[in-house]
Amino acid sequence: MTIEGLISQRLRLPSPPAIAVKILEAVKQDNVSMGQLADIIASDPALTARLLKIANSSMYSLRYPVASIDKALTVLGVNVLKNIALSFVISEELRGCGEEGFDIDYFWRRAVTMAVAAELVAKFVGQPNDEAFVTGLVADIGILLLQRDDPVVYRELLDEHCRRDVPVSVVEKERFGFDHAELTATLLANWGLPDKVTVPVRFHHAPAEVQGKWQDTVEVVHLADQLSAIYHGSDMGRKVSELQALMTSRFGLSQPAVTMLVDSVAEKAREVFASFDLEPGEMMPYSQMLEEANEELREMNLSCEQLVMELKQARERSERLAGELRQTNTRLRELVLRDGLTGLYNHRYFQEMVDHEIERVRRYGGCFSLLMFDLDHFKAVNDRFGHPVGDLVLKNIAEATVAAVRASDIVARYGGEEFAVILPHADSAGLRVFAERLRRTIESLATEIGGEKIRVTVSLGGTVFEAGSSHLEKLTVIDTADRALYQSKALGRNRVTIFPLEGSRRNGTEH
Incomplete structure (x- = not known):
């Protein structure tokens, strides 16, 4: 059975409004004048006032205000004004x-x-379409007809759509044999609206089913539906990301351009709402929502997880803010992973990066070196000069170590007066050279307090993780470097010892 047959079995389609019939019949005539169309519209004073209000809005950005239907027809054209009137x-x-x-x-x-959104998208992608506004407006009116026909059944259908997390059109086809888009297209065709309206309406939920001349027009209405869903639905962050990816791949629009489009939809929609006697509610441009969210974050002194939870509670429509707040979360993560005294990475970050380097070597080959060092006789410094001076010594050694490493190396405070350096791609020879150079650097470093210079030495131990050692675990790597460090202490301190991962202390080398 045809879609039309299924629809006629289910419900009776309403007749078109009388003034809509007059407008459509008038524009079909080849010799219709602007004056005749103006007379039809002017016969309804409320419609005339609404038309002039939207014609003077930022949607059309006219250079001069228009005060009459005749003037609006001259400036905007018959098609545009006809479609606004029909809307x-x-x-x-x-x-x-x-x-x-x-x-x-x-x-x-x-x-x-x-x-x-349909009007703006059509302009943004270089496909201006006089029917875009009315097409977007009426695309889903089949929903109204279905819920009016049997409110209880349609309420159950909507509940099932939410419970199964599938498009409402899928559930409609299962229940009725057709969906609201097919119903809307059939109704508008019966009312005499052209294919330029009915075809995009019919396929705007399934643009992949359309090829040829209607493909671009259908895609514009499909994108408009996604834009509207951003502001009137949940999961805003994911929807914006998906829209940006689609418009970048399909039309080559940059991310800032897509963001500008998303913002423009909210700004202009709020203005047009008044013409339809609608309140805008809390609707605001996407960028403004992000700014307010970031401001709230700055005022919160909470962990990353608490921040996300707090923001979710404060903004019901922003369920996944992680994407939009990536930069803020990165800064917070940096704070969480830094040692408060030295500014070096802390023990937690060190553990993560050892895992990362082991995984990198296992996947791509190569190697990395781990060097650990501990201050010699540091307790004597604290006992003699006090802990604030000891803290200063630790800071100076941290700064000297950072200055000695490459940009790709990672320096961390392992705990107390013990430090660690991860050296990606450094082999055993490179580790020895660096470790000895760092030992001499720290040995020559002096912290001056009250005219007295405080000098300390360090004992260093290291190991190398190579592709051939990939079966070994992180604990083995750290333990090997740590044993090498304590071998340096046992041999008299202020020296470097390197142990191979699978060797014993006797297999190590000491400098």
């Missing part, structure tokens, strides 16, 4: 379709946002 007439006709429990204002806010 108002159709929305007014169906405004009362909401049954109890159905949020009719939410439906029309989403529809108007989609209309504005």
Whole structure:
């Protein structure tokens, strides 16, 4: 059975509004004048006022205000004004379709946002379309007809859509044999609207099913639907990311350009809402929402996990802020992973990076070296000069070590007066050269307090993790370097010892 046959079995389609019929019949005539169309529109004073209001809005950015329908027709053209008029007439006709429990204002806010988005997307991607606004506005009115026909059944259908987490059109086809997009397209075709409107409406939830001349037009309405869902749904961050990826791959738009488009939709939709007697509520541009979210984060003194949770609670429509707040989270992670005294990476980050280097060598080959060193007789420094001076010595040694390493190396405070250096791609020879150079650097370093110079030495121990050692675990690597360090202490301190991973202390080398 055809879609039309299935629809006729299910419900009776409403007749088009009388003034819509007059407008459509007039524009079909080859010899229709602007004056005739203006007279039809002017016969409805409320429609005239709404038309002039939206014609003077930022949607069309006219250089001069228009004060009459005749002037609006001259500036905007017959097609644009016809479609704006139809948008108002159709929305007014169906405004009362909401049954109890159905949020009719939410439906029309989403529809108007989609209309504005369709108009903007068409311009953004270089496919201006006079029918874009009205197509976006009426694309989902089949939902109104289905829920009006049987509110209980459609409420159950919506509950099933949420429970199964599948598109509502999937559940509609299972229940009725058709979905609301097919119903909408059939209704608009019966009302006499052209294929430029009915085809994009029919396929805007399934753009992959369309090829050829309608493909770009359908895709514009599909993107408009996604843009509207960003502001009238949940999971905003994921939807914005998906939209950015799609518009970049399909139309070559940069991320800033897509963000500008997303913001423009909210700004212009809020202005157009008033023409449809709708309240904008809390709707605001995406970038403004991010700014406010970041401001809230700056005022919170919480961990990363608490920050995300707090923000989720504060903003119900922002369920996944991690993507949008990546830079803030990176800064917070940096604070969490730094040692408060020396500014070096802390023990937790050290452990993560040893895991990272082991995984890198296992996957790609190569090697990395681990060097650990401990201050000799540091307790005597603290006992004689006090802990604040001891802290200063630790800071100076940390700075000297950072200055001695490569940009790719990682210096961490392992704990107390013990430090560690991870050297990616450094083999045994490179480790020996670096360790000895670092030992001499620290040995020559002096911390001056009250005219007295404090000097300390360090004992160093290291090992090398190579592809041939990939079966060994992290604990073995750290333990080997640590044993080498204590071998240096046992041999008199202020020296370097390197142990191979699978060797014993006797197999090591000492300098």
